[in-house]
Amino acid sequence: MIKKFIICIDLGGTNLKVALLDLNYRIKDREILSTRSFMEKDDLILGIVHSVTRFIKYNNLSKAQILGVGLGLPGPTDAQRGIVHFFPNIPGWKEVALRDILKNKLGLKVCLDNDAKLMALAEHKLGAAKGYRNVLCMTLGTGIGGGVILNNKLYRGFNNAAGEIGHLPINEKAGAPCNCGSFGCLEAYVGNKRIIQEAKRVFKRAVTLEELSRLALKHNRLAIDIWRKTGKHLGFALAGVVNLLNLDVIVIGGGVAGAGNVLFESIKQSLIRQAMGVQAKHVRLFKAKLGNEAGLxxxxxxVKEGL
Amino acid sequence: MIKKFIICIDLGGTNLKVALLDLNYRIKDREILSTRSFMEKDDLILGIVHSVTRFIKYNNLSKAQILGVGLGLPGPTDAQRGIVHFFPNIPGWKEVALRDILKNKLGLKVCLDNDAKLMALAEHKLGAAKGYRNVLCMTLGTGIGGGVILNNKLYRGFNNAAGEIGHLPINEKAGAPCNCGSFGCLEAYVGNKRIIQEAKRVFKRAVTLEELSRLALKHNRLAIDIWRKTGKHLGFALAGVVNLLNLDVIVIGGGVAGAGNVLFESIKQSLIRQAMGVQAKHVRLFKAKLGNEAGLxxxxxxVKEGL
Structure with a gap:
């Protein structure tokens, strides 16, 4: 029997990651390209095609050895019909039948889905939520992504749009404006931009998220306070989800999660204070385990399980 | 073949309803007792036993014709093990193995679950949400109950405690205190007591919910404003649920839903303003169809489907 592989693509606003994985989900080869080096939609599609072709060639593989190509995408998609609705951070994409375009150009099976949903699949199968039945996975970054596993299956909702935990509103009165056009959403309080803004206000100079995490580790009160406030907002919103879904586990990943204990402890406190007894007692809060590889x-x- | 029936009990803080249903879920006989006439837990259990026995006798049935006894209960339960955790509005119940107690006394199959979950089952199978896949059912009363149907199945969560939509927090800042011991929850803004309080403040006299609905129907501005505010809170909270679960339908029942159009229009407006485009466009808002019979x-x- 010939050995089979899967080629995966994780498209972000900054990087385009491509990797070759075996059927045990081990990464055998990878490359990282700059998303911005592709000026137009068609360039980006061609970039993906060339990259996949190179991977097959330089790893001495035949097309028959490729089980399929899987894409994780930074925006709302119709996974069933293989369509990209749009990308909030990459211009020029609107209702693109990306699956069929790539299938025709590559002659391979192609699957695609939203990256937060794929992260949830990965953390549930092999990462922090392995063995748990009802799970919310969230990534904290510029935007907040989410994927929900219920009864051990990825829950999609009608338009494959379930999981938008970033747009759970938490402040009816004088809610902060959010990127989604609405106001008071969780993302408006804990998105990267908001945290960096707050750090700039407090420190009176530009501070990156990484520096803010390092400062907190070194017991800087101002940095600790910013992370605590962030955790408080998150715990408040998550309490609602926990009350509604009686979850087993919440997994948190993404750049902001790098703040570590100070953030996680604050989320936990706020969540326990706000949620109902039974639900709060049961749920566990974990840091994501698979890091940047979760999407791939x-x-x-x-691709392998045909989800 | 002998004709089979199901005996159902809907226990509320005020009424204990008992009914005989055929296997097409048609109610053939019923009685309503006062919950408060039973002073103690054991009296109430005995009352249920006597009522079930009477129903069998006076309808000339044999035990072999009773498929089972189903109970809808006003509090958190462990449906799988048949245990009542407690009732917020009926004192004296704590971790009661009600299913086994009744099974032993009656010699019949007994199933029990939380009443909001049973309402969701009923509205999904035969009521307003018939034919829809992903549904939130909520009852607006003194407390706010909820049941979630996802992918056509009742979603329970780990402790059978999913669906607590009343305890979705909507105001982080200066949130109103809630019965659950926390603050800022939806129930603290739209529970019966709060609405009646607000009506008393506005009208400077006691006003019932029914009168408030009638006044709104007669275009009383003050009454209309109270319902509009109530709807605004509800829409804001529901937007979060719709963003998270990309639902097909929300069904609203219970006493407060009696306010009708003025309330529903306000919920819709607030929900559409707050929720994300794709999710808001798809979801429908319906009034519950089965009314007081939904629990039975x-x-x-x-009982019939063994859920």
Whole structure:
């Protein structure tokens, strides 16, 4: 029997990651390209095609050895019909039938889905939420992504748009304006931009998220306070989700999660204070385990298991 | 073949309803007792036993014709093990193995679950949400109950405690205190007591919910404003649920839903303003169809379908 592989693509606003994985989801080869080096939609599609072709060639593989190509995408998609609705951070994409375009150009099976959903698949199968039945996975970055696993299956909702935990509103009165056009959403309080803004206000100079995490580790009160406030907002919103879904586990990943204990402890406190007894007692809060590879691994799971 | 029936009990803080249903969920006989006439837990259990026995006798049935007894209960339960955790509005119940107690006394199959979950089952199978896949059912009363149907199945969560939409927090800053011991929850803004309080403040006299609905129907501005505010809170909270679960339908029942159009229009407006485009466009808002019978019908569905 010939050995089979999966080629996965994790497209972000900054990087385009491509990787070759075996059927045990181990990464055998990878490359990282700059998303911005592709000026137009068609360039980006061609970039993906060339990258996949190179991977097959330089790893001495035949097309028959490729089980499929899986794509994790930074925006709302119709996974069933293989369509990209749009990308909030990459211009020029609107209702693109990306799956069929790539299938025709590559002659391979192609699957695609939203990256937060693939992260949830990966963390549930192989990461922090392995063995748990009802899970919310969230990534904290410029935007806040989410994926929900219920009864051990990825829950999609009608338009494959479930999981938008960033747009759970938490402040009816004088809610901060959010990127989604609405106001008072969680993302408006804990998105990267808001945290960096707050740090700039407090420190009176530009501070990156990484520096803010380092400062907190060194017991800087101002930095600790910013992370505590962030955790408080998160715990408040998550309490609602926990009351509604009686979850087993919440997994948090993404750049902001790098703040570590100070953030996680604050989320926990706020969540326990706000949620109902039974639900709060049961739920566990974990840091994501698969890091930057979650999207690639989730895409491979989607291809192999046909989810 | 002998004709089979199901006996269902809907226990509320005020009434204990008992009914005989056929396997098409039609109610053939019923009685309503006063919950408060039973002073103690054991009296109430005995009252249920006597009522079930009477129903069998006076309808000339044999025990072999009773498929089972289904109970809808006003508090958190462990449906799988048949245990009542407690009732917020009926004192004296704590971790009661009600299913086994009744099974032993009656010699019949007994199933029990939380009443909001049974309402969701009933509205999904036979009521307003018939034919829809992903549904939130909520009852607006003194407390706010909820049941979630996802992918056509009742979603329970780990402790059978999912669906607590009343305890979705909506105001981080200066949130109103809630019965659950926390603050800022939806229930603290739209529970019966709060609405009646607000009406008393505005009208400077006691006003019932029914009168408030009538006044709004007669275009009383003050009454209309109270319902509009109530709807605004509800829409804001529901937007979060719709963003998270990309639902097909929200069904609203219970006493407060009696306010009708003025309330529903306000919920819709607020929901559409707050929720994300794709999710808001898809979701429908319906008034519950089965009214006071939803609990009994849901209990019969549970017995027949073994949910």
């Amino acid at each position: 691994i989730g895409a491979a799971i989607m | 019908i849901g209990a019969a569905i549970m």
